[in-house]
Amino acid sequence: MKLVHHWNSIAVPALLLGLLTTNAFAEDGKWVSLFDGKSMDGWEKVGKEDSVWEVKDGALSGSGAASMLVSTKGPYKNFRYRAEIRINDKGNSGLYFRTTRKPGFTDGYEAQIDSTHSDPIRTGSLYGMCHVYKRLVEPDTWFTYDLEVRDDVWRGKAVTRIKITVNGDELYEFLDFDQTFKEGHFAFQQHDPGSKVNIRKVEVMELPAKTN
Numbered sequence: 001m002k003l004v005h006h007w008n009s010i011a012v013p014a015l016l017l018g019l020l021t022t023n024a025f026a027e028d029g030k031w032v033s034l035f036d037g038k039s040m041d042g043w044e045k046v047g048k049e050d051s052v053w054e055v056k057d058g059a060l061s062g063s064g065a066a067s068m069l070v071s072t073k074g075p076y077k078n079f080r081y082r083a084e085i086r087i088n089d090k091g092n093s094g095l096y097f098r099t100t101r102k103p104g105f106t107d108g109y110e111a112q113i114d115s116t117h118s119d120p121i122r123t124g125s126l127y128g129m130c131h132v133y134k135r136l137v138e139p140d141t142w143f144t145y146d147l148e149v150r151d152d153v154w155r156g157k158a159v160t161r162i163k164i165t166v167n168g169d170e171l172y173e174f175l176d177f178d179q180t181f182k183e184g185h186f187a188f189q190q191h192d193p194g195s196k197v198n199i200r201k202v203e204v205m206e207l208p209a210k211t212n
Contacts, residue, residue: 011130011174029080034071034186035060035202044070046102051190059086059198062093062190068103070187071202077183078207082146084200085113089139091195092117094127095188097149098181105189108181111147111164113189113197115139124166130174136166142198143167151179152210 034042037058045053047067054061062069076098087093092114099108112125112132116139123143124132137143146165153159160176188199 011126011172029205029207031203031205033201033203034073035200037200042072044072046070046187047190053190056198059200060188060202061199062188062195062197064190064193066105066192067190068096068099068105068187069190070099070101070103071185074185075183076186076204076206078150078209080146080148080205080207081186081203082144083202084142084144086142086198087113087115087123087137087139088196090116090118091139091197092119092191093189093195093197094191095145095147095186097147097186098184099187101185103185103187108184108187109149109162110189111145113145115141117191117195124164124171126162126164126174129176130164130172132171136169148207150207150210 039055045051045067048065051065051067052063053069060069081097083095094110094113096103096108096110110127112121112123112127114122115135115137120133121127121131122133122135123137144167148163150161152161154175157177158179160179162174162176164171188197190197
């Protein structure tokens with residue numbers, strides 16, 4: 001794993017989180033499902049007409065040309081968000097958050113979904129911000145993505161904290177002092193005709209804003 005440190009951002013390994021904050025984990029709250037497992041209700045495709053999004057075997061399934069599948073619920077700002085995902089061999093996708101209602105590939109934060117694609121940036125990466133090059137998940141295998149996102153103050157500076165967890169393993173917490181994306185919707189990417197992505201058990205837990 002490579003942790004990228006820019007002037008206005010820090011990626012902190014999970015082992016160090018307890019040294020940085022006494023609020024390392026989200027408060028207990030209520031998980032709300034964004035996918036009923038049966039229909040496309042609450043989701044909308046944005047992109048090329050020959051891109052296909054459908055429900056197959058209880059999962060949202062993307063194939064064909066490039067597009068995005070956007071949740072019509074939101075916007076969301078502070079939250080935990082999780083989904084079970086499967087990507088095919090040499091496939092590429094992305095889990096987007098704080099994105100626009102009609103997003104392109106560069107709108108919003110993207111948690112990469114990629115086990116063996118020619119793009120070496122793998123699952124667990126916050127694309128363009130903190131990159132993981134080690135294969136954490138095998139292709140054609142279900143895994144769980146869990147994100148915690150919250151605006152906060154760290155050492156007197158406003159920051160967006162983004163914690164990335166894959167299959168229960170906390171990888172790092174990324175501190176975005178630019179607060180690049182303020183709030184928005186959730187979306188999934190259909191990257192290219194060779195990619196096939198499946199998503200199920202999509203849930204969000206809204207978190208309270210920091211008050212001190």
